[in-house]
Amino acid sequence: MVPVPGRSRYEIHVGGVPVGRTVYLDRGGQRVFHHTRIEDAFGGRGLAGRLVQGALEDTRASGMRIVPVCPYVGKYLEKHGGTYGDITDPVTPDVLDWLDRRLA
Structure with a gap:
């Protein structure tokens, strides 16, 4: 997992080539994850799970x-049960409205 903060994403690479990403926007002290994608040719290898785990661990380390x-x-x-329950906030209509405005 490679953080790409300038693009608000984390990427996973295979052979030095990015093959997946999870994208977020920061909202105050929250990191709002809104999209995850693994290239079709690399699906079924557990890459999405490794990508998201790394992104969530990095989010925890950053205090978000x-x-x-x-x-x-x-x-x-x-x-993964309660592994991240202590730092997870619910998806609320307010968050969704904010995200819609930011992505428009």
Whole structure:
């Protein structure tokens, strides 16, 4: 996992080539994850899980909180129980409205 803060994303590389990303926007002390994508040719290898785990660990280390708008990030959090429960905030209508405005 490689953080790319200037582009508000984390990438995962295979052979030095980026093959996936999870994208976020920071909102105060929250890191709002809104999209995760692995290139089709690299699917089924567990790369998305490794990518998201690294991104969440980096988010924890930075003192930020997680808001899992991205369905994959949400499922990852459900699957891994309380590992990140102490730093996860719910997806609220306010967050979704804010995200819509930022992405427009």
